Amino acid sequence: MDLPVDEWKSYILQKWSLLPTAVQLTIATAETLSDVFLLSSSLLQPEDEMFLKSLSRGYFVGKDPAAPLFYREEGNKKFQEKDYTGAAVLYSKGVSHSRPHTEDIALCYANRSAALFHLGQFEACLEDIGRAQLHGYPERLLPKMLLRKAECLVALGRPQEASQTITDLESNLTSQASLALSPFQTLQRNLHHLKMKVRDKEAVMETFPAVLANALENMDLREESEQVSSASSSVSLGTDPSKGRCLVATKDVLPGELLVKEDAFVSVLIPGEVPPLPHGLGSRWDTRISNGDLYCHRCLKHTLATVPCDGCSYAKYCSLECLRRAWELYHSAECALGGLLLTLGIFCHVALRLTLVARFQDFGKVIRKLCDEINSRAVCVPESKDPVKTLSNGLGERETSGTAVETPIPGCGVNGKYENNYNAVFNLLPQTENHSPEHKFLCALSVSALCKQLQAAGFQALTAGLKSSKLKAAVAPDLCPDLHVWGVALLRHMLQLQCNAQAITTIQQTGPHVSRLGIAARQQKLKSQYFFNCSCLACQTEAHATAAAPRWEAFCCSSCRALLQGGDVLSCSSGSCTEAVSRDHLAARLRDLQRQTGLARELLRSGELEKAIQQLSGCQRDAESFLWAEHSVLGEIEDDLAQAYAALGDWKKSAAHLQKSLTVVEARHGPSSVEMGHELFKLAQILFNGFEVPEALSTIQKAETVLAVHCGPCSDEIQELQQMKSCLLDLPPVPVGPSA
Ligand SMILES: [Zn+2]
Ligand SMILES: [Zn+2]
Numbered sequence: 001m002d003l004p005v006d007e008w009k010s011y012i013l014q015k016w017s018l019l020p021t022a023v024q025l026t027i028a029t030a031e032t033l034s035d036v037f038l039l040s041s042s043l044l045q046p047e048d049e050m051f052l053k054s055l056s057r058g059y060f061v062g063k064d065p066a067a068p069l070f071y072r073e074e075g076n077k078k079f080q081e082k083d084y085t086g087a088a089v090l091y092s093k094g095v096s097h098s099r100p101h102t103e104d105i106a107l108c109y110a111n112r113s114a115a116l117f118h119l120g121q122f123e124a125c126l127e128d129i130g131r132a133q134l135h136g137y138p139e140r141l142l143p144k145m146l147l148r149k150a151e152c153l154v155a156l157g158r159p160q161e162a163s164q165t166i167t168d169l170e171s172n173l174t175s176q177a178s179l180a181l182s183p184f185q186t187l188q189r190n191l192h193h194l195k196m197k198v199r200d201k202e203a204v205m206e207t208f209p210a211v212l213a214n215a216l217e218n219m220d221l222r223e224e225s226e227q228v229s230s231a232s233s234s235v236s237l238g239t240d241p242s243k244g245r246c247l248v249a250t251k252d253v254l255p256g257e258l259l260v261k262e263d264a265f266v267s268v269l270i271p272g273e274v275p276p277l278p279h280g281l282g283s284r285w286d287t288r289i290s291n292g293d294l295y296c297h298r299c300l301k302h303t304l305a306t307v308p309c310d311g312c313s314y315a316k317y318c319s320l321e322c323l324r325r326a327w328e329l330y331h332s333a334e335c336a337l338g339g340l341l342l343t344l345g346i347f348c349h350v351a352l353r354l355t356l357v358a359r360f361q362d363f364g365k366v367i368r369k370l371c372d373e374i375n376s377r378a379v380c381v382p383e384s385k386d387p388v389k390t391l392s393n394g395l396g397e398r399e400t401s402g403t404a405v406e407t408p409i410p411g412c413g414v415n416g417k418y419e420n421n422y423n424a425v426f427n428l429l430p431q432t433e434n435h436s437p438e439h440k441f442l443c444a445l446s447v448s449a450l451c452k453q454l455q456a457a458g459f460q461a462l463t464a465g466l467k468s469s470k471l472k473a474a475v476a477p478d479l480c481p482d483l484h485v486w487g488v489a490l491l492r493h494m495l496q497l498q499c500n501a502q503a504i505t506t507i508q509q510t511g512p513h514v515s516r517l518g519i520a521a522r523q524q525k526l527k528s529q530y531f532f533n534c535s536c537l538a539c540q541t542e543a544h545a546t547a548a549a550p551r552w553e554a555f556c557c558s559s560c561r562a563l564l565q566g567g568d569v570l571s572c573s574s575g576s577c578t579e580a581v582s583r584d585h586l587a588a589r590l591r592d593l594q595r596q597t598g599l600a601r602e603l604l605r606s607g608e609l610e611k612a613i614q615q616l617s618g619c620q621r622d623a624e625s626f627l628w629a630e631h632s633v634l635g636e637i638e639d640d641l642a643q644a645y646a647a648l649g650d651w652k653k654s655a656a657h658l659q660k661s662l663t664v665v666e667a668r669h670g671p672s673s674v675e676m677g678h679e680l681f682k683l684a685q686i687l688f689n690g691f692e693v694p695e696a697l698s699t700i701q702k703a704e705t706v707l708a709v710h711c712g713p714c715s716d717e718i719q720e721l722q723q724m725k726s727c728l729l730d731l732p733p734v735p736v737g738p739s740a
């Protein structure tokens, strides 16, 4: 997803492996990104480009004139099945393949307005009705749509406009006397029904993503940093030779505390995991739903009522405003490259968009400097100067005096303040020396192929949006050197992104007992993705604790219950006891125990609760005789017992076992971990069901505190906890238990 598709990746790696060693070495030891780019792109052959083009064709992003009818019919099927969301998305696909001002696009918009109406999205429905009319909706079909419009307006509490629409409808009907329709009766019949529906819908209209987004957007930094306008005063800006610009905590940070709140400099919608269809007519029509169909390609807002780019079937937006802004900023250059960008992956796409967006910032100055560097380089072949390096130094210069002013932190302004601009992005470390040579080769060739396509598509498009003709003159004296500059900048960004880009995903709930990455796996990931060795206190402590067998894997002495310690032979840690036992023996006992609990779990699943409890109790006794009290297997047995008793409705026993499981989870994951949050949530439910009012209330409180940090204040779990709380608080003063 981030990197190019596998076929292109392995093609380039194959090409790399066939290069003469001397050439590989030159690329591997090239001092600057400019050299890496020059050397690599000189090796890009026409057949490579042909191969890449054939891959790009797997992603069809053009407009197919036969598609609108197909998608409209598929949408109608979903509509019949009352799957209005599915129908809306399919009509959107139809819209995105239609040319403007055709009957196709008008019909798709009209049908989508009906789906949105059933979803209670009346504003969006009205907009689609307007769009259908704008694109020439056929007169003969108008009455039905006007009726829908009137109903929408009534639902939105706009009676005057509704009656105006009814007047329009009447005059339309008199002109089409053949149609037997009684709009007033239908309207009146629907009115009451409609009002009820509105009341129901209002509660669910603002659904999860929107509510969470609003909650987060309204969250504020407690105190703003003077140095970084978008960060909290709990952090300050620092710099490190190997890590680059970084934030450093200046005081203890609370769980859930907001540290940074900044708009992304640039973003690209991740299309989602939908593999390309094999090339061929017919299979272009894809009824699968992906992220690309559900979110605005500019502002990333969730929407079912998208408006498509006039030039391609891929880019879709929440509004005409987003469409217009996207076209001005970047899509005019990207539109013709859709399939290629999907083939080359998100990093390449983000890199391109970065440079396109930056054209409207200080980029003119940046490009001019890069141009000068490369032009002079081409003439007199100077040695050491990396245009990119010079550029980043150059940005620190004061334009008026021309003398370099020391900027202690790369990418900050002359006053030492960080600002969200291209300079800040440009100065993020590309980690050139840490990326493998073949990875750099892959990125350089991908970028080079992209530049060739940009050139073919008309490089003027890139400079067309620039504000002043002076800038244009500076940017586009002639095409080739400019594309080289562009290529070097793109390569730099592509390499930066691995360490600096953020993927935003929707929150996905995972069940409890999902063990997170251990210290070794975590450090491995940090090293491979971020070239980062963490030596912080927390990591060191955890590494130390794990090295000396963790408590959740520890054994206890069978005679005195103290902790067993040692290597192949474990001995009792209590001074007075001489018990010793081999690790192999304990491991065999543990395996046997896990077999037994597996059997118990099967009983539990098949609903044989009494038998399951009997089996689990045996396992529990056995476990307690040789496992340390915080051993994870013991915790799981307690959790299973709690589940079995809950299924029997024995809330007291269930709660008692869950309490034990809770201590194990706490020992392993910590008191404010998400795992702990899920266990507390379960306990709250059990106590609630058992009318244990004070315990339930205090557990709800704890669970809320922990889960709010991990899942956000609007998650299903938090809402359920709040409902339980208000339900308990509404109980009569003396709680009445179930009649016995
Ligand atoms: Zn938008
Ligand atoms: Zn387009």
Ligand SMILES: [Zn+2]
Pocket: 534, 535, 536, 537, 538, 539, 540
């Ligand atoms: Zn660490």
Ligand SMILES: [Zn+2]
Pocket: 557, 558, 559, 560, 561, 562, 572, 573, 574, 577, 578, 579
């Ligand atoms: Zn002992």
